[in-house]
Amino acid sequence: MAQSFDMVVIGSGPGGYVCAIRGAQLGLKVACIERENLGGICLNWGCIPTKALLRSAEVFHLMHRAAEFGLSAEGIGYDLQAVVKRSRGVARQLAGGVGHLLKKNKVSVLMGEASLAGPGRVRVRTDKGEEEITGKAIVLATGARARNLPGLEADGELVWSYRHALQPTRMPRRLLVIGSGAIGIEFASFFNTLGAETTVVEVMDRVLPVEDAEISAFARKQFVKQGMKILEKATVTRLDRAPDGKGGGKVTAHIETGGKTETAEFDTVISAVGIVGNVEGLGLEALGVRIDRTHVVTDEYCRTGVEGLYAIGDVAGAPWLAHKASHEGVMVAELVAGQKPHPIKPNSIPGCTYCNPQVASVGLTEEKAKAAGHEVRVGRFPFIGNGKAIALGEPEGLVKTVFDARTGELLGAHMVGAEVTELIQGYVIGRTLETTEAELIETVFPHPTLSEMMHEA
Numbered sequence: 001m002a003q004s005f006d007m008v009v010i011g012s013g014p015g016g017y018v019c020a021i022r023g024a025q026l027g028l029k030v031a032c033i034e035r036e037n038l039g040g041i042c043l044n045w046g047c048i049p050t051k052a053l054l055r056s057a058e059v060f061h062l063m064h065r066a067a068e069f070g071l072s073a074e075g076i077g078y079d080l081q082a083v084v085k086r087s088r089g090v091a092r093q094l095a096g097g098v099g100h101l102l103k104k105n106k107v108s109v110l111m112g113e114a115s116l117a118g119p120g121r122v123r124v125r126t127d128k129g130e131e132e133i134t135g136k137a138i139v140l141a142t143g144a145r146a147r148n149l150p151g152l153e154a155d156g157e158l159v160w161s162y163r164h165a166l167q168p169t170r171m172p173r174r175l176l177v178i179g180s181g182a183i184g185i186e187f188a189s190f191f192n193t194l195g196a197e198t199t200v201v202e203v204m205d206r207v208l209p210v211e212d213a214e215i216s217a218f219a220r221k222q223f224v225k226q227g228m229k230i231l232e233k234a235t236v237t238r239l240d241r242a243p244d245g246k247g248g249g250k251v252t253a254h255i256e257t258g259g260k261t262e263t264a265e266f267d268t269v270i271s272a273v274g275i276v277g278n279v280e281g282l283g284l285e286a287l288g289v290r291i292d293r294t295h296v297v298t299d300e301y302c303r304t305g306v307e308g309l310y311a312i313g314d315v316a317g318a319p320w321l322a323h324k325a326s327h328e329g330v331m332v333a334e335l336v337a338g339q340k341p342h343p344i345k346p347n348s349i350p351g352c353t354y355c356n357p358q359v360a361s362v363g364l365t366e367e368k369a370k371a372a373g374h375e376v377r378v379g380r381f382p383f384i385g386n387g388k389a390i391a392l393g394e395p396e397g398l399v400k401t402v403f404d405a406r407t408g409e410l411l412g413a414h415m416v417g418a419e420v421t422e423l424i425q426g427y428v429i430g431r432t433l434e435t436t437e438a439e440l441i442e443t444v445f446p447h448p449t450l451s452e453m454m455h456e457a
Contacts, residue, residue, distance in 0.1 A: 003108075005031045007336050008122050008135030010114045010282070013040020014047075015313030015325030016141030017098050022333035024105040031133060032107050033114040033124055039095040041143055042322045048094055049166050050186055052087035054354050057193040061356070068393055078194060084167050116283040120308055137308050137336040140296060141329065142282065144275040144314035151238055152178060152271050158241050158251045159269045162187070169247055172196045172268035176253055178236050180207035182353040184272030185223075189355035192228050199229040199264065201236055201255060208353065212365040212414040218398050219416050222357050231257055239269060277315040292317075300343035302332050310335075324349050347412075348431045352421040357397055360424035363412030363431055366402050375405040377437070381456040383417045388448040394418035399457040401427075401437075408436035413457075419450055426454055 006028035009020045017039065020032040037044040056078070066073040102109050112126035116138065123132050146161045148154065154161035160168070165187050173196060177188040180202040192198040200207065200223070206216045207223070207230055220230055234257035243249040251266050276294040289304050289311075290297040296311035298304055304311050310332045313325030327344050334341040350362040369376050383389040383397030397417015404411055413427035430440060445455040 002121075002132045002134050003031070004134045005029045005108070006135070007031075007137045007139065007333070008033065008133060009139045009141055009329075010122070011040060011141035011143055011313075011315075012038045012098065012102070012109075013141060013143050013313060013325065014042045014322040015143075015329045016040065016139070017102060017329075018326040019139055019141060019312060019329030019333050020107045021101055021105045022330045023336060024107050026333060026337035026339070028333070028337055030107045031110060031135065032102060033110045033112060033122070035111070035113045037095055038102070038109070039091075039098045040141075041145075043094045043098065044091050045163050045166060047322050049087040049091045050162075050183075050190075051354055052090040053083060053166070053190050054186060054356075056083045056086065057190045058356065061193050065393065080168065080171050080194075087166065113281075115281055116287055116309075119287065119306070135308075137310065137332075139329070139332055140282070140304075140309070140311040140315055141313050141325070142278040142315045144277045144294075144320060146271070147274040147276050149271070149273055152236060152269075152273065154271055155241070157243055157247050158249055158267070159239060159271060161271060165191075165270050172266075174266045174268070175199070176201065176236075176251070176264070176266040176269045177272060178269065179203075179272035179274070180230075181210070181272060181274070182208075182351075184270065185353060185355045187270050187272065188223075188228060192223075192226060193356065196268075198227070199231065199266070201231045201234045201253075203233070203235050205233050207232065208359060210351070211353075211359055211361055212400060212412070213367060214400060215359060215361070215398065215414045215416045219355070219357060219359055222396060222416075223355075226356070231255065233257060237261065275314065275320060277317070279315060301335060302328050319346065319349055319351065321349060321351065348428060350424045350428045352424065354421060357417050358420045359416050360420040361412070361414040362424055362428050363410065364402060365412060365414065366400075369402050369404075369411045374411060376411065377403045377405045379403070379457040381453045383450075383453065385456070386448075386450060386453050388450050388452070389418065391448070392418060392450075399423075399453040401454075401457045403437045408438055410435055410437065410440070413454075417450075423451055423454060426451060 007023045007030045009016045009032045012034040020030045023030045063073045063076045112124045115123050117123040156164050175196040175198045177184045177200045180200050188200050208216045238254040240252040295317040298316050302310045302312050312328035314320045331341045347363050353359040379401040381399045384395045400414045402412040445452045
């Protein structure tokens with residue numbers, strides 16, 4: 001007889017495992033199915049290991065600046081494999097923690113591949129064979145994977161996906177990064193800091209295209225200052241690969257910009273041209289689940305329109321962020337348990353990019369606020385005017401705020417500079433509590449801190 005559960009979660013990434021644990025805390029009998037690694041892409045191949053790599057690059061960069069701080073450091077170098085080993089170790093530690101948490105909360109974990117056998121029925125293929133379980137509610141948390149464009153497919157040798165870039169077997173000398181979203185620009189930042197001659201190609205009219213235009217322009221200036229070559233409104237139309245049989249070789253990239261096509265030679269290419277949802281092989285079509293451009297269509301409560309079936313996280317579409325997935329997981333678990341949670345407001349979800357300088361934002365950009373019909377008041381404050389930033393040796397940055405001129409509502413906040421990924425949460429709380437400009441001005445910020453710039457802006 002099939003095991004029966006109150007809730008079955010398919011996928012154990014930051015959406016799935018959080019959903020499973022919250023459900024168990026609320027008294028539900030929960031199963032979580034994972035086909036690869038507990039913790040999903042985020043813990044194993046995304047957010048966490050990339051931050052570990054970027055931390056190594058940051059320390060390496062600071063070591064070269066030792067003299068600025070009255071210090072001396074000689075013979076500065078790095079061991080790429082040791083850097084990668086540390087990153088993988090951090091990922092393993094956290095993935096192990098997820099397993100412990102699921103066990104502690106009495107979530108039944110099944111390692112295998114899941115598909116929907118019918119309403120409320122899940123088929124699981126494991127090493128031991130196939131079994132079927134039932135669930136009053138089923139939550140799809142299957143995530144997403146890197147998009148492969150024809151001719152630009154990753155091969156693991158000359159052309160890398162994010163997975164290959166996370167565990168490089170060699171250091172690129174001349175690197176081409178296709179795409180300047182968060183994934184592309186973070187890898188560009190990492191390898192550029194370690195000495196790769198780095199070119200970034202972006203099809204849109206600016207790097208970090210989802211960010212406020214002013215912030216993108218500021219970041220671009222810093223990237224160029226660091227030695228990156230940035231090509232905007234450009235497309236890589238073809239890659240001619242010439243492997244040397246030893247894991248290396250050369251790639252000739254055909255880059256179209258301004259109606260002209262030019263070629264450039266690289267030894268490594270990283271393709272970071274977006275992601276596609278993991279919707280295949282789940283049996284969604286047979287159940288009548290709507291899929292739009294590889295993502296499951298849901299309402300504000302992550303309901304798919306099929307009774308008892310929910311979708312959360314990357315598989316349910318933008319924004320593709322771990323913290324969005326986790327919040328959706330909690331919301332769905334509470335819904336299934338009979339509670340009445342609030343739906344998530346997309347404009348109150350912060351976005352963070354851990355390049356150098358860091359970029360962080362929440363809410364509407366100045367352009368989008370105006371397009372939505374708001375009369376706006378814009379505040380700005382540069383890092384160069386902040387004592388803590390100067391003391392840290394990080395005077396390059398900007399904090400920008402966008403308010404509704406009539407009501408004082410905080411419509412958006414956008415930052416570029418040191419540690420802004422930690423600062424942005426202050427504005428996120430402000431938006432969640434519906435804080436006004438006047439209330440923020442009355443708030444006392446500690447001195448000397450970077451956070452004072454949030455007050456000044």
